[in-house]
Amino acid sequence: MTTRIQKRNRRRILDAALEVFSAQGFRGATLDQIAVEAGLSKPNLLYYFDSKESIHAALLGALLATWIDPLKAIDPAGDPRAEIMSYMRHKLQMAGEFPRESRLFANEILQGAPRMSGFISTDLKALVEDRVRVIQGWVAAGRLAPIDPYHLIFSIWALTQHYADFDAQIRLLRDGADPLDGAEAFLEMLFERLLTPVPVTQADG
Amino acid sequence: MTTRIQKRNRRRILDAALEVFSAQGFRGATLDQIAVEAGLSKPNLLYYFDSKESIHAALLGALLATWIDPLKAIDPAGDPRAEIMSYMRHKLQMAGEFPRESRLFANEILQGAPRMSGFISTDLKALVEDRVRVIQGWVAAGRLAPIDPYHLIFSIWALTQHYADFDAQIRLLRDGADPLDGAEAFLEMLFERLLTPVPVTQADG
DNA sequence: AATGAACTTGACTGAATGGTCAGGCCTGCT
DNA sequence: AGCAGGCCTGACCATTCAGTCAAGTTCATT
Structure with a gap:
């Protein structure tokens, strides 16, 4: 005990x-x-x-669950655009609340994921593949404009985690201002437009 | 000699x-x-x-120039959307050709930029501020839909460098496929839509 | 071929660092 | 209060690692 x-x-x-x-x-x-x-x-x-290694392992272990939860929360029965926007918002919020966890993860991946490749190539892979299928289903059903599901997911990861992982750079470039200033509005607009099919204009035809 | x-x-x-x-x-x-x-x-x-430190310094030094060149190449006199798309394409190409350099840079920033804060807060900052003004100029002149220039630049960095920095993760998730497969088409579409003003629809009003 | 400078290395040093251990100190329970 | 187990630490060890050095080898030049 x-x-x-x-x-x-x-x-x-x-x-x-x-x-x-x-x-x-x-x-x-x-x-x-x-x-x-x-x-x-x-x-x-x-x-x-037991060791330095085991402290690190404990941290990564605790991280994994929190890390994939938002992805699990995507509801196949929900409105496609709303679900994706909500996922993006959730990830951005995590970048703001848990930047250290994000950087721990980034460090791990940068070094080739030596202590996480197992988790990534099994649990995370299965979950991502499932979510990819959900998005493909939405597209097939005409509920979402055609889009590459993998790159959609990667783009959400890239854009949200960037604010935590590159925090130091952004702060130096913006006189120490909170890196997340204006980020939500920007990403909101970005993904809103990405997920909105562009009407065909005469100029293009 | x-x-x-x-x-x-x-x-x-x-x-x-x-x-x-x-x-x-x-x-x-x-x-x-x-x-x-x-x-x-x-x-x-x-x-x-002289030392381990000086080898590292030599690498970073060589990196800096190549790293900011594409940003310099943005032409204020060119077509706004074409210039930004071209910058994005250039950065993506660099992620594919020089992933090691990208990861070297990422490592440095992740650790709080201890050996690069000088460069970032002077040279890079000045250049970014200049480009921010260029983009603001385009918006003011009505040549580009309103957008936050800082976040636009950050989003290009985040999305392109992600493919180099998180290479290990993407490979594990996609059965070792080249992470850049489909990336160009996706980013092309993403930024095309981001930079295209959305027509006002009746449904919104 | 001779010569001096440039290049190379085995063997070493001192500091940093992960980890051990014998023994001492608390804390909660009776 | 007494005591058994959990908690804590100074001193230590083995290894790793950046950096040194004296002595050798190779190279360009004449």
Whole structure:
């Protein structure tokens, strides 16, 4: 069983580790940094977790569920455009609320997903393929303008996570302003137009 | 002056270092890895470069110019939509041709741009601000539908670099298919629609 | 062929870092 | 209060890694 102290310290460690891993990557992070950030001694860290690796694994494990939930929430019976817009909004909100998690994930993928390829090529792949089929179904039923479902999903990921992952760059370019300023309105417009079939004009014909 | 051998070995080292740094990040990369990849001994690496840091600096330095060139190439006198589409296409092509450079850059920004904040907050910032003004000028002149110039630029960066930076994930999700398959057509459509003003329909009024 | 400069390397050093361990300190329970 | 188990730590170890160096080899030039 887990005691009160265990709960508190595990939480502290994971929070500190998220801070450090997301900012430095796995190899760049050190147990000493995490220990300082957590306000614990290094041996005490290793009392609660077997190794640096296992702290990282715990973080990734916790991340996976939260990461794919919004994609699951897409309702095949709902209005196609509304469902996709809602998914995009949800992802953008997560980029704002959990930027460290986003960067942890980005670090992992950038390095070739060494500790996540299993999850990606099984669970995530199955889910994405399912959602791809949902979107294809919408298109086939004439409820959505023809679109490549994979690239639609990738574009939502790219555009929303960019605000968390490239936060440092955006801040430097915009005098420290919150990177998400104006992002929602912009993405709203972007996806609204992307999902709206363009009327054929005489000029094109 | 630089000899034939110097030229060859410096090139080998930088190429090997790009391979390793882009895949492992600065701290994750080791001089031994780079030495093996370059087919040289570690002390020999340090005969050509002062330190690990200076190899990295050389790579970033070389990257900067190539990185901002396309943005410079946007012509204020050209057709707004054509110029922006051309910029997007150029960036996408770079993601395909220089994915390692893109990941090197992504690694750097993810870690908070510790070695690039100077460049970003001066040169790049000035250039981006200039291009923002160009786009605002186009909008003011009625040559382009109203749009937030910053987010337009960010969206081009996000969408194109995603294919290089998240290459591993996309490959795992699409059975190893080239991530760029279909990307150009998709982005073409996306930005075409984004930059095309939507006609007002009766349903909205 | 001779010579000096450019190039190369095995063997090394010191610092950083993940992890161990013996022993001490709390905390909750009786 | 006493005590058993959970909690914590200083000191330590082994490994990794950036960087050094003295000594050798190759190259261009004459």
